[in-house]
Amino acid sequence: MSAEHLASLPERRANGSHEGITSVCSAHPLVIEAAFLQGLADGSEVLIEATCNQVNQDGGYTGMTPADFRRFVEEIAARVGFPPERLILGGDHLGPNPWKGLDAEAAFAKADVMIAAFVEAGFTKIHLDASMGCAGEPEALDDETTAARAARLAAIAEDAHRRVGGTAPVYIIGTEVPTPGGALEALDHLQVTSPEAAAGTVEVHRRAFSERGLQAAFDRVIGLVVQPGVEFGDADVVHYAPEKAVGLSQWLKSAPQFVFEAHSTDYQTEAGLAALVRDGFAILKVGPWLTFALREALYGLDAIACELVEGYASHSLKAAMEELLLSEPGNWKKYYHGDETALRVKRHYSYSDRIRYYWPHPTARAAVERLTAALDDVAIPETLISQHLGALYPQVVSGEVKPNVRDLQIAAVRNVLRQYAQAC
Incomplete structure (x- = not known):
């Protein structure tokens, strides 16, 4: 076209x-x-x-x-x-x-x-x-x-x-x-x-x-x-x-x-x-669904790194993003409402996905790079893929998707895009 x-x-x-x-x-x-x-x-x-x-x-x-x-x-x-x-x-x-x-x-x-x-x-x-x-x-x-x-x-x-x-x-x-x-x-x-x-x-x-x-x-x-x-x-x-x-x-x-x-x-x-x-x-x-899927993959990988890499949990991606979101609330504060628990959930998991505005931030980029480095050359067990990235598990066990940080992120986004491709 x-x-x-x-x-x-x-x-x-x-x-x-x-x-x-x-x-x-x-x-x-x-x-x-x-x-x-x-x-x-x-x-x-x-x-x-x-x-x-x-x-x-x-x-x-x-x-x-x-x-x-x-x-x-x-x-x-x-x-x-x-x-x-x-x-x-x-x-x-x-x-x-x-x-x-x-x-x-x-x-x-x-x-x-x-x-x-x-x-x-x-x-x-x-x-x-x-x-x-x-x-x-x-x-x-x-x-x-x-x-x-x-x-x-x-x-x-x-x-x-x-x-x-x-x-x-x-x-x-x-x-x-x-x-x-x-x-x-x-x-x-x-x-x-x-x-x-x-x-x-x-x-x-x-x-x-x-x-x-x-x-x-x-x-x-x-x-x-x-x-x-x-x-x-x-x-x-x-x-x-x-x-x-x-x-x-x-x-x-x-x-x-x-x-x-x-x-x-x-x-x-x-x-x-x-x-x-x-x-x-x-x-x-x-738009937001694509970065929502990307964030899901990143957070799943973050949880896997906490399981596999000694000392990683003390500086996890999710903790870094929470600190960034709280220190620079301009892109979410006037859009999200509720008590502290509700706000914390929305900051990370809202369908509106206003966290997407923060991924280009140097702090977020550094945190993603730490995650990538932590899992570089680490064999991710299929069991942890099943636990933390369940939607991607069938593609990993079939060999369609390699269990590495980059390929898992892209696969998560493509799983959304594939639904659009089928519809169109």
């Missing part, structure tokens, strides 16, 4: 081909490597997306600009032998979100620079997300304002493409965009997007693009972000119920230009993912 093939997803669906693509939303190098290894195994394309908070002209929380991120991803692809022509790069939630504390004009001045940088760096899948309010505005905006601001961003993207050439970007639009990274509130009021709302979103964007002379760009809008009734929070997952999205899926048959893009599909069952694709949610975004 080259970038051009991605653009033809709606046409192929309209012709009866129910296929999809996994959108890997992570900047963790092992997650990206696992995605490429899965793509090699499947013979498929790999779509890697960077969010506006991870990557932007100011560096985001990864410290990378769009051009930096492209080089970072391409270096991993080259190292594992993944064909560059099968790599698709996407920009996720591109809009004012990183600067929404500013007034709208100041925030969009920054967003304009960001979206141009993404297109100039060769990102060909662009999610236009102007759904959130800026300083002094409501948290969620009306459809007309959202569409007008999305069209503004599309105009910037089109200008950037004219400057640099190459493959023209395809766009994703929407006005009912879930919160990046999972829900921040209770999940008892989740509403599936209505067919009428989906149709209204398309028409209001069509008008906004037309008013700016962007009809050709609108023709390259291939996806619509809607709420299919899936979400996750700290400890809960709302699983896909196809019967609740029947009307939405039926509406798609009257809109052959589009497929749906489903956000927050993390932690769905494989059957649920397959049903989403069948029902038109052809772009499945996943």
Whole structure:
């Protein structure tokens, strides 16, 4: 699925081909490597997306600009032998979100620079997300304002493409965009997007693009972000119920230009993912589940090292992460609530996986390196794999996965990606 093939997803669906693509939303190098290894195994394309908070002209929380991120991803692809022509790069939630504390004009001045940088760096899948309010505005905006601001961003993207050439970007639009990274509130009021709302979103964007002379760009809008009734929070997952999205899926048959893009599909069952694709949610975004699986593997290895390596337990990975999380609480404190026990559990085990923001930290990297060194050249007994990494035990005993630190981490991530591959 080259970038051009991605653009033809709606046409192929309209012709009866129910296929999809996994959108890997992570900047963790092992997650990206696992995605490429899965793509090699499947013979498929790999779509890697960077969010506006991870990557932007100011560096985001990864410290990378769009051009930096492209080089970072391409270096991993080259190292594992993944064909560059099968790599698709996407920009996720591109809009004012990183600067929404500013007034709208100041925030969009920054967003304009960001979206141009993404297109100039060769990102060909662009999610236009102007759904959130800026300083002094409501948290969620009306459809007309959202569409007008999305069209503004599309105009910037089109200008950037004219400057640099190459493959023209395809766009994703929407006005009912879930919160990046999972829900921040209770999940008892989740509403599936209505067919009428989906149709209204398309028409209001069509008008906004037309008013700016962007009809050709609108023709390259291939996806619509809607709420299919899936979400996750700290400890809960709302699983896909196809019967609740029947009307939405039926509406798609009257809109052959589009497929749906489903956000927050993390932690769905494989059957649920397959049903989403069948029902038109052809772009499945996943991020926290991948680093959640990676953390599970690291903590399992940490427990194994405590068993096998004399003196390791006094400076374990989990203890180092707890100290780091407590000393620098900015990425979790306002999101997690409860007593001290509940907070400790959430810091490490929440589905929201806000611990993922800490893995690039020098302290966390040093702790992972200590773990890796501790188990280097140590034969890990199958019994400890069974005890602490049970999900990987069948692959280890069959010889599919080697019982070493690196391969076990990658296998944990690929076990998630394999479910998406099967669904798609």
